[in-house]
Amino acid sequence: MAEAIWAEDPDRLIIADGLWWGAFPCKELFAMPIAQAARGYQPMGLTHYKAGWVEGADRYPVPEWPVRCIGGGFLYGSMKKELKSALKIHTNFKEPVLLVVTVGEVSHHARLVARIDGEEKHALSFTPGPGEGPWQESTFYEEYNSYKARYDQDITVPIPAGKHEAALDVDDGDWLSLTRVALRDETGEYDSISIIPKWGEPNATISTNPESRRFQTAQEQNAAWLWEKHFKRWADLREQGIGVMVGEWGAFNETNHDVVLRWMEDSLKTFRRAGIGWALWNFRGAFGILDSGRKDVEYESFHGHQLDREMLEMLRRY
Incomplete structure (x- = not known):
């Protein structure tokens, strides 16, 4: 040419x-x-x-710049042991706070577990299926003989005052994705990080600033x-x-x-x-x-x- x-x-x-x-x-x-x-x-x-011409762009998280990076955003269960990587958040607040995570997609079945300093404090199972349910939409994949569903569901985990490590993981099933993490109290939300999940990328450990009450990440775009x-x-x-x-x-x-x-x-x-x-x-x-x-x-x-x-x-x- x-x-x-x-x-x-x-x-x-x-x-x-x-x-x-x-x-x-x-x-x-x-x-x-x-x-x-x-x-x-x-x-x-x-x-x-x-x-409008980009598939899925209507579900992209609200952009920020610089972009605080928390890693892949996927939590893998027993069916994906080789990829397992919990999302850990270190807190040190004078008052109790609420950690809010948004569950995006779930494949087959996944049990989400939230631990505070190693102790299980919250657990919720997600099992996509046909028709209407707690999900926004569900699709059957014949090659895997299972469903994958989009939930866009917020899960709230109370975190006590003082130094703590909150860990989010899937301890049974296939996988789920997280699309957002946020900090709030009874007066409202004061910081959040949106996530575009990336398959296979390990999750990072997030710290928090007790003065600004914001997440801090080691990596930024x-x-x-x-x-x-x-x-x-x-x-x-x-x-x-x-x-x-x-x-x-x-x-x-x-x-x-x-x-x-x-x-x-x-x-x-x-x-x-x-x-x-x-x-x-x-x-x-x-x-x-x-x-x-x-x-x-x-x-x-x-x-x-x-x-x-x-x-x-x-x-x-x-």
């Missing part, structure tokens, strides 16, 4: 998308005078929150994460003399504006660090600076359009 293009226009610049939707450079093209394009949609849960996990390899490719750009990037208009701006600035800093240019998915529309339809932006009237001045000025700085 490249030869056919050059036969018509020998000076034509060709830019090829990277592999896996622009995630990785294509090594097979390194020997050819072809540039390559990355994409800037990391993390997907932030950039495509509630995007932040500017350093963008560089190490996604764009360093593209900077390395550029150092080899191969042209590189971010062919498209941005965030859909359902993600909170302040979150988008923090993420965009870290992304722009990362692109600059890599020495590569970028192209926003659109300048006018749901990802752009004009007529984006965000509910939390004070737009400026601009030649018949609604301008997101704050986003524009950020882009101009980079």
Whole structure:
């Protein structure tokens, strides 16, 4: 194809998308005078929150940036012993608190157990089945002769004042996923972490700050994460003399504006660090600076359009 293009226009610049939707450079093209394009949609849960064309995006957790990471979010039972990894939370509050976890999907059967300092304090069994039930939806998988169901059910575990370790695990059955952990008291909720479950990834240990009453995690998705996990390899490719750009990037208009701006600035800093240019998915529309339809932006009237001045000025700085 490249030869056919050059036969018509020998000076034509060709830019090829990277592999896996622009995630990785294509090594097979390194020997050819072809540039390559990355994409800037990391993390997907932030950039495509509630995007109608993305399956499951309506169930993505409310995005934050930086993203506090707690690991995989799956709890495995006796049928998946090789993957078992409890979710542990260390607390040290002056007053009792309530730990709230949201159970997402359950496969076949799973018994969720909550232990405080090793002692079982709460247990609940989930067994998906046909028709209506305590689940939101249930699907039968003939190849496994079992059901998998989506529950989206909150489970509340009281935690006493003082230093404690709360551990969540599945001690019998197949597996379940967690989509959210939260801290609250009788007056309301004061912190939560949303989870997009990742199969096979171990769960982390979470600590809590007694002063701010917030979760603390050892790992975050932040500017350093963008560089190490996604764009360093593209900077390395550029150092080899191969042209590189971010062919498209941005965030859909359902993600909170302040979150988008923090993420965009870290992304722009990362692109600059890599020495590569970028192209926003659109300048006018749901990802752009004009007529984006965000509910939390004070737009400026601009030649018949609604301008997101704050986003524009950020882009101009980079």
